[in-house]
Amino acid sequence: MPYNDNDTGCETIGREAPDQASAHGGDQPLTPAQLRSSRRIFIKGVISSGAAISASSYVFRDGVVPGAHAATAAGSVERLITLNINGRDRRVDVLPQETLAHTLRYKLGLTGTKIGCDHGECGACTVISDNIAVYSCTTLSHRMRGRKIVTIEGVEGPDGKLHKVQQAFIDELGPQCGFCTPGQVMSAVALLAGNPKPTIDEARLGMSGNLCRCGAYDHYLNGVMRAAGEA
Amino acid sequence: MAYQLLGKNFVPPDIAAKVTGRAKYSEDFRAEGMLFCKLLTSPMPHARVRNIDASEALKMPGVIAILTPDDVPQFPDPEDLILYKEPYYVGAPILAVAAVDELTAANAIEKIKVDLEPLPFTLDPLDSLYPGGPNARTNGNVANVGLKLQTLKWDAAAFAKAEADTLPLGTPSESWSYGDVEAGFRDAKVVVEESFVTASYAHHSMEPRSAMAYWENGKCFLHGSSQSQSFMVPGMARYVGIKPEELVYIAEFCGGGFGSKGTPYPIMSIPAHMSKKTGRPVMMRITRAEEYTNGYGRGGFQGWVKMGFRADGRMTAVDMYIVGENGPNQGFWDFRNAGEAVSVVYQPLAMRWRGTSVLTNTPPRTAQRGPGENQTASAIEPILDKAARQLGIDRLAIRHINAPDNQGKVGAERTPLTSAYVKEALEKGAKLFNWDERSKRSGQRKGSKVTGVGIGQAFHPSGAHGFDGLVRITPDGKLHIHTGVGNLGTYSYAATSRIAAEALGYDWKNVIIERGDTRRALPWNLGQFGSNTSFTMSRTNFVAAEDAKKKLLDIAAKKLGGAPDDYDLANEKIVSKKDPGKSMSFAEAAQEAISLGGAYSGKEVPDNLNPMTKGAVALIAGTGLIGVAKDMLPFSGMPATFTVGFVEIELDLETAETRILEYVGVTDCGTVIHPQNLHHQVKSGGVMGIGMARFERYVFDPKYGIPLASELYLSKPPSYLDMPLSVQADAVDLPDPQSPMGTRGMGEPPLGASSSSLLCAISDALGGHVFNRTPVVPDMIINFLSKQPQAHRPLQVSTV
Known part of the structure; x- marks a missing residue:
């Protein structure tokens, strides 16, 4: 199926809806009118069947599993695209509705990026796209073509030397459980790239898209300021 | 006392993995041919499953298996269950589907027709205690650990007597007292009396409790998310339906628990059951919404307290009543801890505590940080x-x-x-x-x-006592501290390991902490919860180090002559007190322990060790000098x-x-x-x-x-x-x-x-x-x- 990269955004979200696919009956591209109508069907379906809600979020297709390349009941097919990740071009099959977090974790083996909420609330999945911190769980992989993506696996120097943010987080004992830490590192790296000498208030604001349930904010923030001092 | 290691900062050995993304949490593991499973959860707060029709789903290409309540062990009321025939809360798992990928599993879930009979439910303990009020379970509305599931209704008079903003004081399920409470109030210059509410709320650990499992050579390999390590094994084995020694439990990192992952929990066993059924590894990823309803919460209080004070502020008497909101299941004894806490923090001269623990059709509760x-x-x-x-x-x-x-x-x-x-x-x-x-x-x-x-x-x-400590000195001179406590994220597994290193005078550079995986020979330890680690694990690591020290001194006496008392430990050597030239290194002693065998190398172990510790020692017996002991230090x-x-x-x-x-x-x-x-x-x-x-x-x-x-x-x-x-x-x-x-x-x-x-x-x-x-x-x-x-x-x- 030809995939039109300009045809992403809300249309692509519409394609996630399983009901729409059966209503539409295959893997042909949908017209905007069909998409609008099928989204309504999907929403109605969710309202009438509470049980469906539990399964309708947080799903992905694992490209390494045999049979995964076939068209699915949902009518979605994978398409081979090139993503530039940590300085390397990576060829990878992705679904239209696939998020960057899923591509990284389940197609490219880059499990350092964590999924805490899968809808842009917690920041555990933060990566850097062209020097800007983005939530990879709410970023479509198809949208990342032509961008330079850096993940937690790509912030160390080529010699394996820790990035100054990573070293500062160790020195300040930033992480506790560590699950949010890759995202915290990425946000701090992006913050300092744009503002090498932030005030503590700027740093707090710059980091505020990353939740830490352990509450390790003070030590992370000290880490950011320490890294900035060594900039 | 001046210590070499204690009271000094150090870099915990697992922190570099956290800042580089190399730390592997349960969802980061992959296995050949791995299936994915998704849960179908209850859309109703209380219902009975009348019928499950999965025929459409099972016909779908890529769908491998379905797991229903009939496929998994059931447990006595009111324990948490793996899969529910009678779900007691929105989000309770009813069944799971495994497929070649997660999208197919999710699509299959939507093809399953579950016929649910809605049942009465309650969201407020006082509603449930009111005469004729709804019960969270068909067979009761009050329960807790050590409090049998039962129906408790208060007299309407208790409700009528209380002002609208005052907790009715109906029949409690439990009570205790000491001293003369009434006299305490009589002697008081000021008496305050208040009713209060503290909210229930979710743990919301950052890592949803995903799990992955597979079977190999008759053993179940389970990658789980837990604060604790060894303490998880018996309970998880029970959920999987196997003996503890048949479970290999891997939990090197835990993305936050705060009590909700301190003890075994049933949904972690779902991929193990599914893997057994399908013969393939199974990954179960948990969503944020599923984590909210199955990741536990802190119990709430509807409480009342009366406190008397002397003119100088000394608390003469306390009378306290707590209605604990306990979720639908066994929950946790927050309501009891309230009375204990008041008795400790204010040391009242007299006190009475009364309480009950009421079930509601809300997410299951467990301990949350200071429950x-x-x-x-x-x-x-x-x-x-x-x-x-x-x-x-x-x-x-x-x-x-x-x-x-x-x-x-x-x-x-x-x-x-x-x-x-x-x-x-x-x-x-x-x-x-x-x-x-x-x-x-x-x-x-x-x-x-x-x-x-x-x-x-x-x-x-x-703190607690009575657990086992295990250390090993290998012929390269390294000290291996085998810790089964777990890795909650507080680094206390490492900090308490320094007790053993301190006791043996080890350079921290020469210490290796063995943890996070049953195969690393982990002793029976308490879990990482209840602010206990720095007390409990200090004791176990200390007694293990003391056992190693005794064996080091014995070996020196055997090899170099004299009595064990003639020697001391210094700089990772056993040195004669009289003749400092006469010494042997820990490395040499470890080699000698292997030659001597018996208790020295772990071929024999004390009888009073837990079977898990004996199994752990068996894994490493003959590889070095083994220090192992049960904590029998005085405790009162x-x-x-x-x-x-x-x-x-x-x-x-x-x-x-x-x-x-x-x-x-x-x-x-x-x-x-x-x-x-x-x-x-x-x-x-x-x-x-x-x-x-x-x-x-x-x-x-x-x-x-x-x-x-x-x-x-x-x-x-x-x-x-x-x-x-x-x-x-x-x-x-x-x-x-x-x-x-x-x-x-x-x-x-x-x-x-x-x-x-x-x-x-x-x-x-x-x-x-x-x-x-x-x-x-x-x-x-x-x-x-x-x-x-x-x-x-x-x-x-x-x-x-």
């Missing part, structure tokens, strides 16, 4: 301030006069505390915070902003840990926005092992306390019982923007006599100290008004200031 103790701190400390104001005494003074010291006692049995330095903590905190000066700012106005200051105190028991009374918090806030009277200008937390936790991390715990626990005081609570649709605060932005755990602008932490640093090097745990009270001090400061800023409720959300403050009624009914739970 019961921290709700109690948040409820009681502001009332203590009210009494201080009525008595006309300083809020620091009323805490100081009641604070426990080394003569402190607990509960009805009057169990002694092992040690307590709360007065010292208060003095240290007051000095750091400059209470004398800052408290004068109370009520000062600056435009629309008013200053409030507050002090809070919280407690938790902090209760180790208790405390934190006090001091806070200054600025409250905007127009918007109710609160800025925390300064927070000081001081903890009494015995000898400090790892200062940087101790400060971290005081501060970060303090952040969680801000959530308890200001934001976090369950909310449900009252008509359908649907949870309405499951998203993080609705649940609102604190963010960077909520933290204090300035924060300090410190410790009393006085040793506990029952810990070999004086250490005690401290993870939980920092939350309650922060939460209660913040609530006291809000009260202070509002001229002493006490809301008697957590959280105090901005709307409540605005309503109070504008003399409007609150949006919630008195004693209502799960309010917006």
